[in-house]
Amino acid sequence: MRHAAGGLRRRCLLGAALIGALVGFGAPTHAADHEHGGDSDWLVFPSLIGRTHWDDNGPPPSPYNDWIKADLLYTHTSGSFRVLAESEISNQEAEIERLQFGWELNETTLLWLGRFHQPTSAWNTDHHHGQYLQTSITRPSIERWEDEGGILPQHVAGALLDSRGALTGNSGLVISVGAGAGPVVTSDGLDPVRVIHANHGGHRAAFSARVGFLPDLLGEDAFGLMYAHYDMPVVEASARAELNADTVTQQVIGAYANVFRSNWRLRSVLYHVDEGNESAAGTRRHRFDAGYAQLEYSAPASLTPYGRLESSSALAGTDFVLLQRDGVDVRRALLGLRWDFHRHQALTLEVAHAATAVTSYHEARLQWSGVLP
Amino acid sequence: MERRAAVSRARLVLLVLLLLAGASRAAAEESLVLVVSADSPVTHLEIIDVRKLFLGLRVAAGGQPLRPLDNRSDERMHEAFLQNVLGMSGDAFERRLLSMTLREGVPRPAVYRNSAELLDAVAADRSAVSVAWLKDVQRDRRIRVLRVLWRD
Numbered sequence: 037m038r039h040a041a042g043g044l045r046r047r048c049l050l051g052a053a054l055i056g057a058l059v060g061f062g063a064p065t066h067a068a069d070h071e072h073g074g075d076s077d078w079l080v081f082p083s084l085i086g087r088t089h090w091d092d093n094g095p096p097p098s099p100y101n102d103w104i105k106a107d108l109l110y111t112h113t114s115g116s117f118r119v120l121a122e123s124e125i126s127n128q129e130a131e132i133e134r135l136q137f138g139w140e141l142n143e144t145t146l147l148w149l150g151r152f153h154q155p156t157s158a159w160n161t162d163h164h165h166g167q168y169l170q171t172s173i174t175r176p177s178i179e180r181w182e183d184e185g186g187i188l189p190q191h192v193a194g195a196l197l198d199s200r201g202a203l204t205g206n207s208g209l210v211i212s213v214g215a216g217a218g219p220v221v222t223s224d225g226l227d228p229v230r231v232i233h234a235n236h237g238g239h240r241a242a243f244s245a246r247v248g249f250l251p252d253l254l255g256e257d258a259f260g261l262m263y264a265h266y267d268m269p270v271v272e273a274s275a276r277a278e279l280n281a282d283t284v285t286q287q288v289i290g291a292y293a294n295v296f297r298s299n300w301r302l303r304s305v306l307y308h309v310d311e312g313n314e315s316a317a318g319t320r321r322h323r324f325d326a327g328y329a330q331l332e333y334s335a336p337a338s339l340t341p342y343g344r345l346e347s348s349s350a351l352a353g354t355d356f357v358l359l360q361r362d363g364v365d366v367r368r369a370l371l372g373l374r375w376d377f378h379r380h381q382a383l384t385l386e387v388a389h390a391a392t393a394v395t396s397y398h399e400a401r402l403q404w405s406g407v408l409p
Numbered sequence: 410m411e412r413r414a415a416v417s418r419a420r421l422v423l424l425v426l427l428l429l430a431g432a433s434r435a436a437a438e439e440s441l442v443l444v445v446s447a448d449s450p451v452t453h454l455e456i457i458d459v460r461k462l463f464l465g466l467r468v469a470a471g472g473q474p475l476r477p478l479d480n481r482s483d484e485r486m487h488e489a490f491l492q493n494v495l496g497m498s499g500d501a502f503e504r505r506l507l508s509m510t511l512r513e514g515v516p517r518p519a520v521y522r523n524s525a526e527l528l529d530a531v532a533a534d535r536s537a538v539s540v541a542w543l544k545d546v547q548r549d550r551r552i553r554v555l556r557v558l559w560r561d
Contacts, residue, residue, distance in 0.1 A: 077516035079507065111514040115474070120514030138514065140474070143467050146513070166511045169504070198513070200466070206457075278467055380503070407507060 047341075051292045080408040081107040083167040089399035102126040107133075107165040116140040120148075122371060124165045129183065132231035133165055133191070144201035151193045151231055154244040156210035156262035158292035158305050160190055168405040171301075171332050171374055173386045176346050177365035178307060178326040182219060182226040185364055187357055188288065189266050190308070192242045200253075208253030210260070211246070218242025221270040221284050225359060240267040248292075255296070262290040262307075279355050281313035281320070306330040311354060312329035324350040328368075338376040345369050352393035363392040381406040426512075440487050440543040442560040444552050449535050451475065454555055458493055462538060463518060465509030470536075478531060478539040479517075482524040490540050493559040528552060 052245045069307060082174040084105050093097015114118045118138035132142035136150040136171045153160050157286040161169040180186035202208045212326030219226040231241055248260030266286045306327035313320045326348035333341055346368040351357055370388035377383065384403045390396065421484045443459060445451050450471040454462075462468040463477045491502055506517045521527035524545055531537045532551035546552045 044441050075516060077510055079510060109511060111510060111516050112473075113514075113516060136514065140467060145471050161512065162508070164511050166507070169508055169511060254457075254464055254466075274464075376500075380507075 037392065040302075043109040055334035058074050063405050076110070076112045078111070079107075079109040079166075081109070081166045081168050081403040081405065082408070083403055085173065085401060085403045087399060087401045091395060091397040100130050105167070106134075109166070109168065118146070122165060129174075130232070135231055136196070139332060145197065148196040148198065149194075151191060151229060152196045152214060154192045154214050154242065155196065155198075155246040156244045156264040156288060156290060157188070157381070158246075158260070158262070158294070159214070159303070162294075166226040166407070167403075168380065168407045171340055171384075172344060172370070172372055173384050173401045173403045174370070174388070176305070176328040176330075176344065177368060178328065178346070178348070180364075181285065182228055183224075184199060185225060185323075185353075187226070187364055188286065189219045189226055189228065189264075189268070189308075192218055192244065193239075194242070194253060200251055201252075203249070203326075206210045206252050206254075208250040210248040210250060213245045215241070215243050218266045219268055221268050221279070221356075221359075223274045223275040223278070223359070226273075227267070236271045238269045238271055240269060242266045243287075256294060257296055258294045260291070260292050262288065262292070264288040269315055270335055275359065278359055280317075282317045283314040284313075284356060285312040286310070296322075298402055299334040301332040302329065303332075311356060319347065321356075322350070322354045324348060324354060340374040340376070341372070342374065345368075358361055359391055363394070364396060365392055367391045380408075429430050439561045440488060440557050441493070441540055442543045442546065442557050443538065443555040444531055444539055444541050444546055445555055446532050446535050447551050447553045449537075449553060451538065451555065454538070456558075459538075459558070463495060464505055465513065465515040467518075473536050475538050476534065476536045477518040478527060478537050480522045480527050480539050480541060481520055482527060483542070485527075487538065488543060489559050489561075491511065518540070 065089070068282065083105055105124060108125070109125045110121045116139055117396040118140065120134060120138070121132065122134040124133050132151070134150070134152055136148040136152050138146050138148040141145050146234035154163060155161055157179050159175055163175070178188065182192055192214055194214065196212065196214040199211045200210060218241065219228040219231050219239055220236050221227070222236065227236060228234060244262070244264035246260055248258045251257045264286070268283060268284045270279055270282055276282060287310040288307055290305060292305040293302070295302045306325065310321045311324070317344045328344055328346040330342060333389050335341060345398045346364045346365060351364070351366045368388055368390040370386055371382060374382050374384040382405050384405070386401045387399070389398050436538060458468050462496055468475050477478070491497060491499055491539065495502060497505070509515045511518055519529065525539070527539060528541065528546065528549060533541050540558060543554065543557070546554060
């Protein structure tokens with residue numbers, strides 16, 4: 037969520053201090069004679085993004101206004117115990133995005149407690165906040181984080197069970213089940229449980245699950261199904277008035293397919309959402325579908341041209357979408373070119389045409405991204 | 410007489426050349442092996458388990474998780490390991506490790522660029538698993554060779 041500049045510095049320091057404390061907790065007591073890795077590891081994903089846009093009609097939407105940001109990740113393992121902390125600091129926000137404490141129940145299953153990314157987002161569970169690891173600059177509209185105008189919950193605080201095991205031959209099965217406290221609805225949109233900020237309170241149960249089939253347990257091809265249910269109270273009077281509801285419920289079912297053949301990569305997802313706005317007068321239901329397909333090609337000279345199509349049906353008609361002041365893209369088509377250079381650095385150019393519920397616009401973005409160390 | 414001496418010299422030169430060629434071939438024949446500490450409980454690892462271990466999945470022996478150590482003391486050995494065991498390019502390997510760290514909180518394998526330091530680390534850790542040239546470890550009693558992964 038966006039915050040007043042006054043508190044941003046304090047929150048940045050708090051977030052950095054928490055990551056620093058965790059790094060200190062896991063730091064070796066003797067000088068290491070090797071590079072990164074071992075029991076502890078840390079990564080920094082910095083990025084710089086420039087954006088320009090021109091509009092077909094009306095004022096432009098304004099998601100993705102971060103022009104400089106860094107994602108900090110720290111992990112530590114000790115026997116069967118594992119800790120993971122991920123913090124994003126940008127010109128607009130500072131937050132602990134994930135803070136998870138895990139216990140390996142057996143060779144294939146891990147139980148996490150803490151704040152995690154809910155597993156029904158195929159995109160976010162692959163890339164999280166690591167901007168460098170996603171080929172495109174932008175993420176699909178339906179996969180946006182809550183503070184970017186996202187309309188599906190992405191952060192949940194509770195328990196997450198992750199399992200990845202062999203099925204038959206070389207194939208494998210991944211199962212992720214998460215349960216905990218989901219977001220509440222404010223006039224700014226969805227507001228998940230926070231780690232270093234005050235919470236509104238009143239968070240209710242969220243449940244999400246994903247089952248994926250891997251033709252090769254160690255490969256990247258994956259096909260799967262998702263299901264989620266969220267029960268979200270509307271905690272601000274202005275939002276209750278706009279939505280004419282005390283509670284918003286969402287039931288999400290989805291399917292995804294990631295196919296990698298030679299130099300080609302295809303990522304595709306389809307969601308069906310059944311949304312209910314509940315009030316004393318009754319429940320208004322609205323159903324919509326949203327999906328996307330992104331195709332990438334690994335060309336010579338470390339170049340990767342890519343394109344993505346996003347579409348939806350009946351998405352524009354939901355009160356909940358209209359509540360998002362940053363605007364939600366109901367359609368979007370984009371082309372991009374990424375150039376990987378030096379070690380772990382990339383320059384990406386992306387042009388898009390998108391339509392929200394009330395306007396349409398063109399935009400172009402240029403990004404430098406990388407990962408350290 | 411002179412002709413016989415010339416023939417003898419030619420035979421000698423040929424013999425020396427053959428010996429040199431044989432020695433050169435023996436030196437070029439290198440074997441990439443999977444190594445653990447002499448005290449390790451691990452007695453056998455399938456190739457699929459080696460791939461799982463170095464790509465960030467959990468592999469255990471006797472209930473104890475194994476720890477991969479990334480030997481990059483020799484660029485040719487690292488390339489041979491990537492191509493013949495993991496079946497991927499260096500870039501794909503790096504990206505896969507970054508992704509596993511980001512997604513599942515798996516620390517990347519510790520990277521060693523000095524062979525002696527790597528062998529010291531393997532010898533000192535019963536859960537460590539790494540790769541090395543056979544010639545570098547066959548006389549080291551602290552190290553046990555589990556299997557040959559690749560022969561040049």
